[in-house]
Amino acid sequence: MKNPPFEYHQPDTLEDAIQLLAVYGDEAKVLAGGQSLLPLMGLRLVRPSHVIDIGRVAGLGAISTESSGVSVGALVSHSMAERSEKLRTNAPLVHQAMPYVGHRAIRNRGTVCGSVAHADPAAEMPAVCRAAGASMIAVSSRGERAIEADEFFVGYLQTALDVDEILTEIRFPALAEGTGTAVVEVARRHGDYALVGLACSLTVESTITAAALSFFGAGSTPIRLGEVEQLLIGEEPNEAAFTTAAAAVRSSIEPSADVHGSANYRRYLAGVLTQRGLTQAASTVGVLA
Amino acid sequence: MTVSFTLNVNGAATEVSTEPRRTLSDVIREDLGLTGTHLGCEHGVCGACTVLLDGAPVRSCLTLAVQADGHEITTVEGLANGDELHPVQQAMHEAHGFQCAFCSPGFMLSTVALLAENPNPSRHEIREELSGNLCRCTGYHTILDGVEVAIRALASDGASGGGDA
Known part of the structure; x- marks a missing residue:
């Protein structure tokens, strides 16, 4: 072209x-x-x-850790993020998502911030930002502001960035102790956009104290399912709890249909991925009951 | 609007003056005459146009030529040493990794970058790293075999202290 x-x-x-x-x-x-x-x-x-x-532009290519978490500059490529020890330990969802992001040559050029600013609802990074509760730093000649992930994705390829703002940095908050994370997806071909995918986390102190379920490929933006997350809180991290959550996901999610898959199939997959993702997340912190 | 800059391709610097909208692949093929970089889909799906930018594989169809200013580009023409094939080219030849060979430049450059970073990848890692390159002839197995032939050739080159890679 x-x-x-x-x-x-x-x-x-x-x-x-x-x-x-x-x-x-x-x-x-x-x-x-x-x-x-x-x-x-x-x-x-x-x-x-x-x-x-x-x-x-100088100064936009760094991954830096702060007491409050880890930040990713606008020129950090997916490959840099994939190889970053700082991200693997401080923002594991970013690291876990990388094998699913495009292919090697795409990851070498494409940036984490670029994917988020592009806001494709089937892409991994926007959903990861919502699951992790990231803040987007937007800079314009009027100054700098932080936009929370829950406010950032407003529609298909649409974000809360104003036309004069640049997304210079994404800040991922520090992980609470006892938090496990996972990114899972189903795609027709590895490296393609997902039919449905899930970035999720669980924080466990004997029972689940916090949960995040952030779906991609299931709507016009990445989708957090707060009601299902609430169902998990207070439960033990076991198969029964995850099965209940999966059923709740299937009844509350409303994916759209396209040539690659019907709405029903995507709804079914969302449930499968809920079970799979939560099981993986729990096993990463060794708390699977 | 035109932009002027220096393009370093296969160790040779060329002054280029072009519209900024033109892709690296078009400038390499049309202005530099290096038509070994093939264009299949021209929107980042097929991998035929893969070149190395500072040693890392990139889609030259999804890179503006002007973005390559200040970087070292390697195309398939930069692999052989005169009439002596690069070990990856030789390995693909031996393993029947070429059929129509339209995809081969992209596959070989992806392979060169993979083996520079990881000289002994597993079959799974090879498949993973080459998953962004499409082939419509071979069914992939002979290409994957070719990578494994190259791994052995490069290892024995290294062991004998020779090698031209």
Whole structure:
């Protein structure tokens, strides 16, 4: 595919990048790895007059740990995240999702922040952010703000980012002690977008004290099922509790149908993945009863 | 709008002046004349256009040429040493990993990068790392066999102190 024409900007600093975005607003798109943006442009699904390539902006390529958790900069590729010990120990969901994200060559170019800003509801990273309770740091010429994952994904390929904002960083909060996590999915072909997938976590102190179930490929945004999470709290982490949760997921989730799978099949898969994901999460902390 | 920059491909630097919208694959093929980089789907699915960017496989159809400024690109033309095939090329030849060979440049560059990072991958790891490359002829088994031939060839090259990889 051949990209439509655009004016190309290559700022060296974040300050220059946000000034450009302040000027061009919704006529501009931010380019990092380009693994979502370039296909969209090739297919003429987006046609920006200006492309702002942040690939050379200093200071956006770090994975750093803080007392409050771990942060991932806008230029951190999926491959960098996949190999990061800091993420494996502090934000294991990110690490666990990586084998499912595209293929090696896609992971080498595509960025974690880019996938989140693109907000494909069938992609892994948005659902991981919701499961982990991540904060998205948005910077514009008006200043910086943090947007909680629950507020960030507003619709199909739509986020709470304003047209003049750049997603510079994602912050994952520190894991509570006794927390196990898992990412599971069913795709027609390995590396394809999931038919349905689940990023989940369980915190256990003899019984379950916190749970997160974040589905992807099951709606127009990643979906948290708060009522099912509530059902798990106070239960022992065992097969019976997970079976009950799976049944509750099947009755509350409302996936849509497409050529790859019917709504009923996706609903069924969501239940299977609930059982599978929670079992894996419990086994990662060694608490499976 | 045109942008001017230096493209380093297979160790040779070329000054390029082009529209920023053009992909790395198009500039490599049309401006540099290196047509060994094949274009199948042109939207990141098939892997035929895979090149190495600083040693790591990337889709040249999903990379703007201007994004490669300042990086080292390796295409399939950069593998052989004159008339002497690269061990991965030789291995694919021996294992019948080529049929129509449209996908072969992408497969071989993905393989070179894989073996540079992990000289002895399992069959499962090979399948995983090559899963982004599609072949419509071979059924994949001979390609996977070729990777295993290359693993042995590179190991014995290393052991004898020779080798051109």
